Amino acid sequence: MNHDEAAALLGAYALDAVSEEEAALIAAHVAECPRCTAELAEHREVAGMLSGTGVEAPRELWERIASQATRPEGAPDRVPPVAIGPRPIEPERHRRASDRRRPAWTVAGAVLAVAAVTIALMAVQISDLNARVGHIAAMDQQRGIALAEQAALLQPSTKRVLLVSAPGASHAQGELVVVRSGVSFFVNDRLAALPASKTYQLWAVAGGKAVSLGLLGARPTVVPFVVNALRPPTIFAVTVERAQGVVSPTSSPVAASATPA
Amino acid sequence: MRIDLATASDAALVVAIGRYHEPALAETYRRHGGAVRALAQRVVGSDFLADEVTQDVFLRLWREPEQYDASRSGLRTYLVAIAHHRAVDLVRSESARTAREQRSGAERDAGEYDVEHLAWDLAMAEQVRVALDGLPDGERDAIQLAYFEGRTYREVATLLGEPEGTVKSRIRAGLQRLRRSLVAHRADHTMDTT
Secondary structure (H helix, E strand, O other), rough: OOHHHHHHHHHHHOOOOOOHHHHHOOOOOOOHHHHHHHHHHHHHHHHHHOOOOOOOOHHHHHHHHHOOOOOOOOOOOOOOOOOOOOOOOOOOOOOOOHHHHOHHHHHHHHHHHHHHHOOOOOOOOOOOHHHHHHHHHHHHOOOHHHHHHHHHHHOOOOOOEEEEEHHHHOOOEEEEEOOOOEEEEEEOOOOOOOOEEEEEEEEEOOEEEEEEEEEEEEOEEEEEEEEOOOOHHHHHEEEEEEOOOOOOOOOOOEEEOOOOO | OOOOOOOOHOOOHHHHHHHOHHHHHHHHHHHHHHHHHHHHHHHHOOHHHHHHHHHHHHHHOOOOOOHHHOOOOHHHHHHHHHHHHHHHHHHHHHHHHHHHHHHHHHHHOOOOOOOOOOOOOOOOOHHHHHHHHHOOOOHHHHHHHHHOOOOOOHHHHHHHHHHHHHHHHHHHHHHHHHHHHHHHHHHHOOOOOO
């Protein structure tokens, strides 16, 4: 199906008013055509507005939905669709007891080396939602987030993780506030503002692999993110990446956790 | 920290649903369940099937929250689109089609079938109603038959006795006209869709 044919059917397609065969052809074209993608999104938005807006959903129906909206038996704590990627971060099960006795900065040094050199590519798709959540949160809800972070600090179970630029550095670049529920905050101390084409990106490092925890933006202040509450990551790193974010780090960390969380 | 559900953005709710946080799904249902069910009801014409569609939509969000891409659409747009697709699947199935033809015929006999009033029983936002009202008849009829009746544009063409190409164009032009009208309205009264 060529562009003109597909475009002519976009309205009908947005209303599910085409045959299955046509739908497949249009979808294939739209996937490759930014113009049609944009027009389709507009049609769908209008279609969405045609639904009723002033009605309340029945409570009994919610009871039915709730009875089936359960966590599948044995399912791992599911990672959020935006922040972490397709599978939970594995805890470092095999860390030797002797590691824990090492001074904190050697762990950080190891992290930096690991993160810089051997980070394996993971099939992590960083969705645009990731950036959206980060940016919306960072800009529109900044005050609320700062308050939430303050509240989090008051909870006894909350952990604070300092991020340092290099082993032994005396000043922290930033700090992570990790709440038991998994909701966490990055708090910037010394990371300088980046040009708009760049972003800071936060990573969890486990088993030699880095998994994106989200984009922090070019001028981060306090940025919320979410970690696996049952098995929180033990090592964090921050890199500078292009503004859209990347699936695996392309540069050495500018900061990493000084101590395992 | 607990998420303040009442003030959380839709995107934040989806993140929480990603963590199997049931109250986030409840809040999503509270915000958008009414719209989803009203549309489903309008298309399938049955409370029972509308409930089925609504349940499918929210359980799908629960099980596959990663399917929602906030950069592409608002959450309501996404949920309503799934509901519509599912509802259309149902009405296009053979048995439902037969039942609907009978119902439609009965309504026509009773003089209740009026293409201009197909959508009016929906609890539709006033500005949307006004925008629909402002469309040329041909565009409005085509959109209503396609969207609320689950007809293909070919069926709409047959029903209205118009060439298929005309119906295609009218649906597309009508949606664009609706959008301009709604955007103009939104510029006047900042519309809150959450």
